[in-house]
Amino acid sequence: GENVEQHPSTLSVQEGDSAVIKCTYSDSASNYFPWYKQELGKRPQLIIDIRSNVGEKKDQRIAVTLNKTAKHFSLHITETQPEDSAVYFCAVGYGNKLVFGAGTILRVKS
């Protein structure tokens, strides 16, 4: 089956700095890579996703890059703000299901 590893497990940045979270996966047939944000006590919400036919996608301060050859993809958040503080999960589309990473706790210090 698919195996997803996510790093780092915690990340602290100063407000205004950039944050990068990376995930690696094992099955080259996987073709869908979403990122979810979960604030404390709330449901996970999709913030951006990418499919395997695209190398990069951007939405305002958030971008995702995909390296299919190396089987890794990354979330980039620029100009971080305190409201970006949350747990971020990557996921990999494998067959008819998503396999999630363990999550990254992002703390943005003001």
Added chain:
Amino acid sequence: ETGVTQTPRHLVMGMTNKKSLKCEQHLGHNAMYWYKQSAKKPLELMFVYSLEERVENNSVPSRFSPECPNSSHLFLHLHTLQPEDSALYLCASSLETSGSLDTQYFGPGTRLTVL
């Protein structure tokens, strides 16, 4: 109410009780999912239903029994649970087309505590 809803939001039960979790989606989706979220662990997929048929059972113990009576509703029936089953149970739904995965929308979850 729009989106994906779950009831109850909190549930405390003893190990000998029987209870059910309910999920409802108002998005016109055709696939629904149950996940378990425990502290410091990845979201664990439990069950997948597509067009009301169970297409995935991720080695879940039989004390968890799902039911999908129609494409808008999903239940998780619980009986003789163990304390280690205490977790946040999340429901999600998506629109599956041509076998391609799409965005999954999550409900708010049910916080389950087994005493």
